Amino acid sequence: MSGYILCQVKRAKNPYYISNISTNIYSIEELCYYLYHNIYLLDETIINEQLLVWMKEELHLRRLYQRLYVLLEEKKNIGEFILPIFKEINYLSHDQFREMNERLKRFEEQPEIVRKKIKGDYLVDHEKYINAIQVYQETLKDTEENETNMGSQFTGSIYNNMGCAYASLFQMNEALTCFQKANEELHTKASLKSWLFAVYMSKGQDAYEQMCTERKVDAETKREMDRQITEAMQVELPRDLDEALAAWTREYHKNTGL
Known part of the structure; x- marks a missing residue:
């Protein structure tokens, strides 16, 4: 990632609270930043239905909500689940996502x-x-x-x-x-x-x-x-x-x- 990413989606009136780091997020850009920089904290406390509902109701990302809901029900791995979120605003380059996904796979292979x-x-x-x-x-x-x-x-x-x-x-x-x-x-x-x-x-x-x-x-x-x-x-x-x-x-x- 380089330079600044302009806010492409309006900010939420009601933030999504991430308990792992005790913070609120207000936009999909902030969500992408969290996902990319905190891959070891990606678990059910953030990969859940509450996040999807927040994205639909606060950010009005209905198509993304529908796609992610299917992935959540199918219990896809974390990499498959978060990829559409990054693609929504082209937050990562192909190489950046591949590098992150490799780290995720190594992490998920651990007991x-x-x-x-x-x-x-x-x-x-x-x-x-x-x-x-x-x-x-x-x-x-x-x-x-x-x-x-x-x-x-x-x-x-x-x-x-x-x-x-x-x-x-x-x-x-x-x-x-x-x-x-x-x-x-x-x-x-x-x-x-x-x-x-x-x-x-x-x-x-x-x-x-x-x-x-x-x-x-x-x-x-x-x-x-x-x-x-x-x-x-x-x-x-x-x-x-x-x-x-x-x-x-x-x-x-x-x-x-x-």
Whole structure:
């Protein structure tokens, strides 16, 4: 895609709400942008009848609605379903759509539980931490209920990334629990350091020092941790604290959708 795409269809009076990223869309151009840039989030939360009804009633795209409704009933794959949407306004070139469709096919070939984890990782990368945590929790639940043997590396990675999401929300007790479980699965230096850092942030220096002793942390790793903690604690407050707090509040509401 290059340059600007002029709005070819009138904007909707009532937006379509996309829960995955907690945002509203008002036009088919915005819908195409979302579909193209968020292929790992394309699931039943957006590929559904509600979307089609919105396109028919708000954008007056009746022919497109009829075509997509047939594809939805036939349960076509995601690539086949979204192609007519892009073609409606010639949003993608042939090569761009082919490249995107190849990524979609590789994604759809993965087991469902792996696709869920990828979705969670994608949400973390885009700072949608609450949604990511929900996806990780569902993934872990599915793993337990279906007795899916994905290995300790898979489970540990979920706990680690969920810990990062909790830490980004400053929910350090929850992050501590996740990092502990991650280390129990992974047994790596990196997972241990994340756990130690969460202990320091959640329970304080004495608990951190005690854990270093109990876990027999080697001197080099301890020095690394002490240095990283010192650097993390050297945070300067913005001069305009009120504006900074307002910005942080806006970011929180953007992330949570509240």
